[in-house]
Amino acid sequence: MAGHDDHGHDHDTHDDGHDHIPSEVVLRVKALESLLIEKGLVDPAALDALIDTYENRIGPRNGAAVVARAWTDPAYRERLLADGSAAIAEFGYTGRQGEDMVVVENSATVHNLVVCTLCSCYPWPVLGLPPAWYKSQAYRSRAVIDPRGVLADFGLVLDDDVEIRVWDSTAELRYLVLPERPAGSEHLDEAALAALVGRDAMIGVAKVSLPGAGA
Amino acid sequence: MTDPNFRAAAEAVLPGDEAGPVFREPWQAQAFAMAVALSAAGHFSWADWAATLSRKLAGQTAEADADGGGYYRAWLAALEELTDGRGLTSPDERSSRQESWAEAYRTTPHGSPVNLPSD
Structure with a gap:
């Protein structure tokens, strides 16, 4: 790819998936969030907008x-x-x-x-x-x-x-x-x-x- | 539209400083945003929310808040109880989805975005 220099690109050494999965509480949040979005109960853009309000906090x-x-x-x-x-x-x-x-x-x-x-x-x-x-x-x-x-x-x-x-x-x-x-x-x-x-x-x-x- | 009353009331009780709530980790802000969005859509009122959250907080031991994240763990527990109670989610569905995410993290090669496999 023109202009792409990947000297520093740090690909991980293990190639069979991830040793570290997120913590239990993070997975619970992801589970709930993905279900609510899938069912159309919350709008992902609305969630992002709310979070953006606080991202500098x-x-x-x-x-x-x-x-x-x-x-x-x-x-x-x-x-x-x-x-x-x-x-x-x-x-x-x-x-x-x-x-x-x-x-x-x-x-x-x-x-x-x-x-x-x-x-x-x-x-x-x-x-x-x-x-x-x-x-x-x-x-x-x-x-x-x-x-x-x-x-x-x-x-x-x-x-x-x-x-x-x-x-x-x-x-x-x-x-x-x-x-x-x-x-x-x-x-x-x-x-x-x-x-x-x-x-x-x-x-x-x-x-x-x-x-x-x-x- | 976001219910300004819910949001203002929620912000008022969040751990924070004079300029507003402070989140220590991204998941806390996500849990906060979900509660605000669901209430805005009319799925529960501030009164229902406050009652559920205070019950979860009351049931928490001091050790649970040793890292300062206890408040938001109670917040998440309240959110799960309310979405289950309103029939928006079920405990089985949530735990199975949680396992799918864990599995997706375990099996996605590095360098590729983690996405849930389609059922």
């Missing part, structure tokens, strides 16, 4: 704090890239199911994109609730096949010489993108930087930009 601010710290504290950045789970836990953000966090860093030559082809595994302790598009079949299938096209749909057009790495989340492993610090932000402190960092940049479908600096 947890999370993205946690991830933004992690990113801003990495931008301003080189020692923290090193710890974060070496052991994402431990460095993120320094903020007190941990998943309850023991999933590991891996942080992947964008640069002028490498752009990282996170997906969960399987379902919607998502680093919710740092990013909150996944947006509806992240859970969509279209994103899940296309992000791997045509990441450059998916990014263009999000309004992010990358030069052809930028390598795109697609990271496929699993129940055990969740990815967070460390975006590039925007040019011209040298004068900003950690709190001001954190305010610039949005959820989409940490999934990899956007870059962080200064207000008024254009896309």
